[in-house]
Amino acid sequence: MTPTTQIRRFSVIERLFHFFLMITFMLQTATGFSRLYSVTAWGKKINAIFGGYETSLLIHIWVGGLMMAGFVIHTAYLLTRINWRTPLLSIFGPDSLVPNLSDLKDIGKRIRWFFGLGPPPRFDRWAYWEKFDYWAVYWGLPLLAVTGLMLIYPIPICRFLPGWSLNIAIILHRAEAVLAVSYIFIVHFFIGHIRPASFPMNEAMFSGNVPLADVYEEKPAWMERLKKAGDTELIIGNAPVLWYRVLYFVFGYAVLVFGVYLLINGIIYSGQVNLH
Numbered sequence: 001m002t003p004t005t006q007i008r009r010f011s012v013i014e015r016l017f018h019f020f021l022m023i024t025f026m027l028q029t030a031t032g033f034s035r036l037y038s039v040t041a042w043g044k045k046i047n048a049i050f051g052g053y054e055t056s057l058l059i060h061i062w063v064g065g066l067m068m069a070g071f072v073i074h075t076a077y078l079l080t081r082i083n084w085r086t087p088l089l090s091i092f093g094p095d096s097l098v099p100n101l102s103d104l105k106d107i108g109k110r111i112r113w114f115f116g117l118g119p120p121p122r123f124d125r126w127a128y129w130e131k132f133d134y135w136a137v138y139w140g141l142p143l144l145a146v147t148g149l150m151l152i153y154p155i156p157i158c159r160f161l162p163g164w165s166l167n168i169a170i171i172l173h174r175a176e177a178v179l180a181v182s183y184i185f186i187v188h189f190f191i192g193h194i195r196p197a198s199f200p201m202n203e204a205m206f207s208g209n210v211p212l213a214d215v216y217e218e219k220p221a222w223m224e225r226l227k228k229a230g231d232t233e234l235i236i237g238n239a240p241v242l243w244y245r246v247l248y249f250v251f252g253y254a255v256l257v258f259g260v261y262l263l264i265n266g267i268i269y270s271g272q273v274n275l276h
Helices: 012-036 042-049 053-081 085-094 101-114 128-152 153-160 164-195 212-218 218-229 242-268
Strands: 004-006 210-211 232-237
Touching: 004 212, 012 053, 012 164, 012 242, 042 053, 053 085, 053 164, 085 153, 128 164, 153 164, 164 242, 210 212, 212 218, 212 242
Parallel strands: none
Antiparallel strands: 004 210, 004 232
């Protein structure tokens, strides 16, 4: 196979975090929908796959606990990535996922470019939509965790909060879950797999690398910065071996198809949700 120049995009541990989130999110979606649509024939089929209603609910609770443990571990990992000698530069610099003023400027440039009023933005390492994807998890998971714990332990909660707070909790829990599922299975899947620049798949989260030609096209500001700094992140290597590419293509599209299946059926049966 002809060697290709590639750039390292994600480390092994970052890809493992993403894989963990994929698996737990899909399990939470399936088991959550099995409860939300338990009065429908479709919901009953999903419950049967997981061994019944009670087992499905138990899986949902335990996987939710795993997600929060992963959330805490990932946060601790982020703290180790900060250069504490120059914390502001590390947190708000171009290699950080923290939104900054340049993202607002890029959004403005994108809008002007869309209407033919200027050139497109020249993205650095992270585009504004990638940052939005990342931080959506940081507001979504804590909300789901807090409201989920309120619903798991209603009696202890009602010792400190009024009973109607549980009604608010279930509304917020379901609303955030539906929002997350809709965004992931429509917007995130489209950006990662379907849009012309990514089709048939953005392989970076599986292979860890991106072809240099793609980076020049999508992240020109990042490439210019790396070249000026003489950064050693550039690597020369072969594309992933065939069996591994086949494996993650099959896995990635299996997740995509299953996610779209859940979303479409969720829409079809949206008028028959379990309100209890």
